Amino acid sequence: MRVDEMSNRAVLYARVSSKEQEQEGFSIPAQQKLLREHAQRRDLHVIKEFTDVETAKQAGRAGFNEMLEYLKKNPEARYLLCEKTDRLSRNFWDIATLDDLMNRQGLVISLVKESTELHKESRSHEKFIFGIKALMAKNYIDNLSEEVKKGHAEKAAQGEYPSIAPLGYKNNLVTHRIEIDESQAPAIRRLYELYATGRYSLKQLRQVARDAGLFGRRSKRELSKSEVERILKNPIYYGMFRWKGKIWPGIHQPIISKELFDQVQEVFASQNRAKTRRHRFAFGNVMRCARCGCRITAGKIKGRYVYYWCTGFRGKCGQPYVPEGKLEARMREIVAAVRIGEERVAWLTKLLRESHEDEKAYLDAQVKGLTARYEQLQARLDQIYLDKLDKKIPTELWEQKSAEWRREQDEIRSQLAKHQNANQSYMEEGIRIFELAQRFVPLYDAATPDEKQQILRFLLLNCTLDDATPTPTYRKPFNWLVELAEMKTGGAEGI
Numbered sequence: 001m002r003v004d005e006m007s008n009r010a011v012l013y014a015r016v017s018s019k020e021q022e023q024e025g026f027s028i029p030a031q032q033k034l035l036r037e038h039a040q041r042r043d044l045h046v047i048k049e050f051t052d053v054e055t056a057k058q059a060g061r062a063g064f065n066e067m068l069e070y071l072k073k074n075p076e077a078r079y080l081l082c083e084k085t086d087r088l089s090r091n092f093w094d095i096a097t098l099d100d101l102m103n104r105q106g107l108v109i110s111l112v113k114e115s116t117e118l119h120k121e122s123r124s125h126e127k128f129i130f131g132i133k134a135l136m137a138k139n140y141i142d143n144l145s146e147e148v149k150k151g152h153a154e155k156a157a158q159g160e161y162p163s164i165a166p167l168g169y170k171n172n173l174v175t176h177r178i179e180i181d182e183s184q185a186p187a188i189r190r191l192y193e194l195y196a197t198g199r200y201s202l203k204q205l206r207q208v209a210r211d212a213g214l215f216g217r218r219s220k221r222e223l224s225k226s227e228v229e230r231i232l233k234n235p236i237y238y239g240m241f242r243w244k245g246k247i248w249p250g251i252h253q254p255i256i257s258k259e260l261f262d263q264v265q266e267v268f269a270s271q272n273r274a275k276t277r278r279h280r281f282a283f284g285n286v287m288r289c290a291r292c293g294c295r296i297t298a299g300k301i302k303g304r305y306v307y308y309w310c311t312g313f314r315g316k317c318g319q320p321y322v323p324e325g326k327l328e329a330r331m332r333e334i335v336a337a338v339r340i341g342e343e344r345v346a347w348l349t350k351l352l353r354e355s356h357e358d359e360k361a362y363l364d365a366q367v368k369g370l371t372a373r374y375e376q377l378q379a380r381l382d383q384i385y386l387d388k389l390d391k392k393i394p395t396e397l398w399e400q401k402s403a404e405w406r407r408e409q410d411e412i413r414s415q416l417a418k419h420q421n422a423n424q425s426y427m428e429e430g431i432r433i434f435e436l437a438q439r440f441v442p443l444y445d446a447a448t449p450d451e452k453q454q455i456l457r458f459l460l461l462n463c464t465l466d467d468a469t470p471t472p473t474y475r476k477p478f479n480w481l482v483e484l485a486e487m488k489t490g491g492a493e494g495i
Contacts, residue, residue: 010044010079010110012036013067015052015087028053035081038112044079068097075105084113156243157399158385159251159406163243166236167217168255178252185255187212188237192256195232196263198270199454202228232264239413249406258414281306282449283327283470286456290466292317298324308465319465326468334463334472335444335455338437338481345434367416374412377405437481 014031028051039046048070052063071077080098082088088098088111101107102120109118155162165171165178168188172179187209194200194208202225209215209223216223223231231237238261239254240247281298288295289310294317298308301321308327310319340348381402388398444455456463462473474482 008042008044008079009077010039010046010081011067011071011077012039012046012049012081013051013064013088014049014083015061015063031083031087034083035112038110039079039081042110044081046081047074047077064094068101071101071105071107078106078108080107080109082109082111084111153244156241156246156248157402159249161236161241161243161250161252164217166234167214167231168237169252180253180255184214187214188231188255191228191231192237192260192264195267196260198267198457205232233268235261237261239410249410254413254417257417258410259417280450280453281308282324282452283308283331283456284453286453286460287463287465287470289317289319290464290471291319296465310465320467322465322468327470330468330470331452331456332441332444334470335459336441337472337485338440338459338474338478340434340437340481340485342438344484345438348434370412370416374409374416377409377412381405433477433481437478 012032012035014028014035016028032049032051036046038044048067050063050067050070052061067080071080080088088094088109098107098109102109102118102122106120111117153162160176161169161178165181168181168184169178170181171177190212191205191209195205200208205228206223206225209228214223215221216227235241235247236250236252237255238258239250239252241250241252242248283296284298285295287308292310292312292314294311294313296308297311298306301307306324307321308324309321310317312319384393384398384401387393388395440455440459444452447455459474459478460472461475464471473479
């Protein structure tokens with residue numbers, strides 16, 4: 001069958017591979033105008049138009065697939081008009097499908113800018129050239145993808161985050177690096193600080209994020225619980241980042257310290273070990289059995305009487321059921337034990353202020369030494385990278401030494417953060433602890449059962465229960481305050 005004897009009905013197909021390409025002069029309307037003018041010159045009647053604005057790297061383009069289905073169901077549409085080969089086909093599946101339509105239904109493919117028409121009677125070298133152009137287009141996509149991946153890997157190895165900045169950061173289009181977004185970073189830091197206390201759920205943090213104006217970057221909607229959890233588990237916020245299954249040391253400015261990040265992960269781990277109970281008892285999750293070491297749990301008997309007993313996971317140990325009333329007075333004594341006299345508070349505060357200058361001098365020296373070592377490592381990293389580019393050293397050695405030095409830099413950053421925080425809060429934190437110790441009893445007396453539990457967990461590292469007698473082990477520095485309070489000599493002179 002000769003081409004000039006075919007029907008004059010045609011379909012038109014236009015495609016751009018991205019929104020950006022649509023805006024850069026390769027627009028759909030421009031292609032449609034070219035193809036319509038060609039149809040008019042050839043006296044072809046366009047009965048349907050199809051478009052796609054997306055990549056053709058993979059088969060499955062909506063407009064393209066719709067066009068194929070239309071051509072299969074409407075064999076009277078004998079012409080397919082397209083600007084050029086790479087607008088029509090960039091993968092093997094497309095070539096096979098179009099070739100089948102040419103052979104079975106007599107489809108004619110007109111590539112207007114290439115002044116080419118393909119049909120089932122086309123010479124073999126014409127089909128060969130079409131196939132080669134399609135394969136070249138596919139090879140371009142593959143090479144581009146490969147180069148992008150190589151570029152991303154190189155960027156990651158240099159400590160630069162190679163993707164869209166997460167919440168709390170923004171992409172700098174000039175330096176091509178990420179930097180802190182001051183409008184979001186405080187909210188990210190606040191989420192970490194609140195969750196590290198162990199008193200906030202992911203649901204509550206969603207509300208905190210919403211109140212702070214923190215919304216999904218793409219969706220612009222309120223963060224889900226899973227999104228909040230991903231933020232709290234993302235190492236990018238303390239200076240590292242995940243990329244292709246590995247953790248890389250970053251050169252971006254951290255929003256939080258490594259220490260705070262680790263505290264948050266500990267909270268996640270503890271919640272996985274023991275789910276939060278619906279009803280919180282004042283002394284629940286506070287004590288362990290002195291006889292077998294199992295956790296002491298609590299519950300209501302007959303719907304109203306609160307009792308505590310050993311979970312007995314290691315077998316029966318003889319620990320009796322203890323009514324909450326028998327524990328109340330002893331628990332209050334445990335809280336009151338951290339109080340020290342006002343005279344001692346004044347003496348300790350004066351001593352702390354005097355020692356602050358020595359502590360500050362020590363911390364400043366530590367920071368200076370760590371900073372010098374960090375800069376030395378950075379100079380080595382810069383030099384070894386140049387040596388790799390100049391092929392003075394093998395890539396394997398560069399990767400090994402770079403990873404080693406960046407790990408050391410990450411540790412230095414963590415130590416610097418600790419020293420700087422200590423330098424700023426050494427005296428203030430100490431004074432706050434003294435003041436807080438004096439307020440624990442009135443706070444405890446006015447607390448709800450849930451708040452009492454939080455106070456006890458804050459004060460105690462451990463507490464064992466034997467019969468109705470709880471025996472505490474205090475956290476530092478409260479253990480020292482208890483020792484001071486127990487001294488028989490009253491007044492600062494006896495300390």
